[in-house]
Amino acid sequence: MSNIKVFSGSSNLPLAKKITEQLGVTLGEVTISRQQSGEIYVSYDESLRNCDVFLVQSLSHPVNEHLVELLIMMDAAKRASAKTINIVMPYYGYARQERKSAPREPISAKMVADVLTTAGANRIITIDLHADPIQGFFDITVDHLTALDTIIDYLRSKNIVNPVVVSPDAGRATVAEKLAGLIDCPFAIMIKNRPAHNQSEITHIIGEVEGMTPIIIEDLIDTGSTIVNVVEALKKRGAHNAFICATHGLFSSNAVQKLDHPNIEEIVITDTINHDGEYTDKFVVLPMSPLIGTAIKIITEGGSIATLFKS
Numbered sequence: 346m347s348n349i350k351v352f353s354g355s356s357n358l359p360l361a362k363k364i365t366e367q368l369g370v371t372l373g374e375v376t377i378s379r380q381q382s383g384e385i386y387v388s389y390d391e392s393l394r395n396c397d398v399f400l401v402q403s404l405s406h407p408v409n410e411h412l413v414e415l416l417i418m419m420d421a422a423k424r425a426s427a428k429t430i431n432i433v434m435p436y437y438g439y440a441r442q443e444r445k446s447a448p449r450e451p452i453s454a455k456m457v458a459d460v461l462t463t464a465g466a467n468r469i470i471t472i473d474l475h476a477d478p479i480q481g482f483f484d485i486t487v488d489h490l491t492a493l494d495t496i497i498d499y500l501r502s503k504n505i506v507n508p509v510v511v512s513p514d515a516g517r518a519t520v521a522e523k524l525a526g527l528i529d530c531p532f533a534i535m536i537k538n539r540p541a542h543n544q545s546e547i548t549h550i551i552g553e554v555e556g557m558t559p560i561i562i563e564d565l566i567d568t569g570s571t572i573v574n575v576v577e578a579l580k581k582r583g584a585h586n587a588f589i590c591a592t593h594g595l596f597s598s599n600a601v602q603k604l605d606h607p608n609i610e611e612i613v614i615t616d617t618i619n620h621d622g623e624y625t626d627k628f629v630v631l632p633m634s635p636l637i638g639t640a641i642k643i644i645t646e647g648g649s650i651a652t653l654f655k656s
Contacts, residue, residue, distance in 0.1 A: 348396055348397055348428075349399065350396045350397070350398050350399070351364060351370060351373055351398075351399045351400045352372070352399070352401070352418065352639075353373075354377070354401065354414050354418060355370060355377060355398075355411070355414060356403045356404070356405050356619065357402070357616075357619040358410045359616070359635075360616050360617070360633065360634060362555065362580035363591070363616075364401060366634070367634045367639075368638050369639060374391055375387065375390060377414065377418075385414050386417075387414070387418050387425045388421065389422070391656070393422055393426065393427040395427075397429045397431065397645055398422050398428075398429065399432075399433050400418050400430065400432055400433065402432070402433070402434060403435045403436040403617055404436060404439065405436055405619070406595070408438040408439070410592070412438065415461075416460065419464045419466060419508070420571045423465040424492065430466055430471065431468040431469075431644070432461060432468070433470045433591075434471045435471065435618070435633060435637070436453060436595075436618050437457075437474055437475075438455040439441050440474055440479055442454055443476045443479050454476075454482060458479070458483045459482075462483060465529065467484070467485060468485060468644070469483060469485065469511045470490065470644075471490070472489075472490045472617055472636070473491055473493075476516075488640055488644070488650055490640060490653060492592040492631065492654040493523075495632075496562075496590050496615075497527055499613060499627065499629070500588070500590070501528065505558050505588065507556065507558055508528065508530045508558050509532060509554055509558065509559055509560070509584075510528070510530060510532040510533070510560045510562060511532065511533045511552075511575065512534045512562065513535050514534075514535060515536065517564070520562055525572075530536075531553065531557075533550060533553065533559075534550075535550055535575055537574075540634065541605070545577040554583070555584065556585070557585065558585045558586070559576075559585070559587040560587070561575055561576070561588070563589070563590070563591040564591065565591055566589070566593070566600065566604070566612075567596075567597050567600065568598055569598050570603070572589055572604065572609075573606055576608045577608065580608045586607075586608050586609060586610040587610060588611050588613065589611065589613065591612075592617060593613050594628075595618060596620060601625065604627070605625050611629055612627045614629070614630055615630065615632070616630050616633055638652060640653060
């Protein structure tokens with residue numbers, strides 16, 4: 346691992362440190378500052394020549410700041426003669442804009458892919474994209490990891506009585522069905538419409554939930570409004586308190602307080618996004634550093650990424 350250097354942007358320094366501990370290397374030294382005008386300055390404090398450089402940066406809030414910061418880090422690494430520039434982006438921002446649903450809309454997920462590639466990325470390592478086809482937006486290698494196995498291991502340890510996996514919308518139905526099969530329980534699907542961004546209305550529930558313990562599976566939680574609507578709709582159908590499982594906890598605005606709901610038993614997320622201890626007692630944060638660290642070892646030493654997928 347002597348030719349590997351791992352650096353962190355400002356979005357998730359704790360995760361970057363855990364990844365380097367997993368790899369048995371020291372986190373690289375880099376100076377990142379803001380000028381009076383708000384422009385970002387980056388300078389690496391050690392040589393990168395002929396090294397495989399891994400830059401850890403989630404596109405969490407403030408997403409635009411973190412994206413530009415990453416691009417400048419990439420440019421500095423390229424000009425420092427790094428052998429390869431590998432982006433470790435646990436949370437891929439703008440992923441919810443992966444297609445046009447109305448005229449004159451952007452496909453921002455594709456734009457971000459183009460910008461990262463043009464800036465010099467050789468590889469992207471990410472976890473649970475909002476939509477799998479985003480991998481095809483890149484002309485470079487994308488290692489798309491999943492937190493599902495880690496979440497499954499945790500759920501099995503809870504011995505949940507009479508569980509039912511619930512997909513909050515049709516888009517997560519495939520994942521919900523897979524999870525239900527792996528923990529041997531039924532699944533249900535919520536049908537909803539979206540009158541505006543970050544707003545949703547539950548219209549139907551397909552499947553039996555009365556007297557059962559819902560396990561709601563999502564890729565991300567943003568404002569928390571959809572989750573609360575789903576939980577309240579399930580409660581009206583006679584379901585018990587719910588377990589919420591999501592890879593990425595964006596938690597915009599007052600989402601953490603909103604999720605401190607009497608009908609929510611636990612919120613299980615991962616550390617792809619850092620919130621500096623803002624969580625209540627209902628939150629369980631699962632580590633992603635073992636998964637990412639193992640992926641980096643496979644990439645640099647050889648092997649198959651497929652070995653990381655248990656299910």
